[in-house]
Amino acid sequence: MSQTLASAVVTGGPALPRSRRLLRAVAVVACLPYIALKIAWVAGSHVGVPEGSPLLDHPTAMAVANILTVLMDGAVIVLVLLLTRPWGRAVPAWLLAVPMWVATGLLAPVMAGYPVQMLVRAFGGSAAGTSGGEGEPFLREWVFAVVYTGFIVQGLALGALFVLYARDRWGRLWRGRMWDLPARPAGTAQRAPAVAAAVLALFPLTLRTVWACGGTTGLPEGVVADRGSDFHVLESLYVGFLLAAVAGGVVLAFRWVPALPVRVPLALVGIGSGAVACWGGWMAAAALLSGGDPADRPTGLMLLTYAGQMIVGLLVATVGARFLAARSAGAARQPVA
Helix, strand or coil: CHHHHHHHHHHCCCCCCHHHHHHHHHHHHHHHHHHHHHHHHHCCCCCCCCCCCHHHHCHHHHHHHHHHHHHHHHHHHHHHHHHHCHHHHHCCHHHHHHHHHHHHHHHHHHHHHHHHHHHHHHCCCCCCCCEECCCEECCCHHHHHHHHHHHHHHHHHHHHHHHHHHHHHHHHHHCCEHHHCCCCCCCHHHHHHHHHHHHHCHHHHHHHHHHHCCCCCCCCHHHHHHCCHHHHHHHHHHHHHHHHHHHHHHHHHHCCCCCCECHHHHHHHHHHHHHHHHHHHHHHHHHHHCCCCHHHCCCHHHHHHHHHHHHHHHHHHHHHHHHHHHHHCCCCCCCCC
């Protein structure tokens, strides 16, 4: 009892439960291998990078990319501290929500995709995107295992901490079921972006589905030649995230599926929109900044697909943000479930 009170005095609030301290430690430790590997590469080490890798052809560009990704993973540590320290409760909602949305969007496809890729490979599938040049390996296989395993652990720990934090601070915003919301549909501020997202999603959704099923429309020769089961798994996942984002936005805006808990469409909106928008933006930036073999460069249709994903994700995120803002302000009152 005395230890708990002493801790409360020092931290300015109740002592952090042991489970949250453990999650914090796990998240931070999971970031370290990736950060250490990137710093080693910036310092000139080639650990995990085989001779002949195309990564060695553009040292300056790779150094900049590695520094950027170190900062991004460092931001995960900042988020973990924010979610577990007393000063984190005073952070404005938007200042937490935006980086969490980006982190969720970038980590979710990795968390879902890597285990599925490994499972498919176990049944005879082949890797994709890990070779370049004249068959030279892109990175050692152990690098992917270390990095992606770390990302999965980061995502699980960070996600659990955010859910606990959000439940304490904003839990009332997602309580109840859809039938507890006002009988009238949401206003134009929510319905318009939901409809626009559903319409605009048709283009990237169609192309991603074609690619997932083995079609080559809009793909450069190099990508077609280098495809494997990993490629098809990722394309299938992007289809799933697009569908999840659009479905969550439409259900939330039009109050469909009355028996559905409010937190379900909110989760679809948050995770789906983040994955769609952030990975669309990441792939577009990589495509525009990369050089290399012309046969590997993204086509116009690929760039339009990435841009379409970004727009869809941002529109769906707008639906979720406006819903939460309205409910927080009391514009959409409902009984506590």
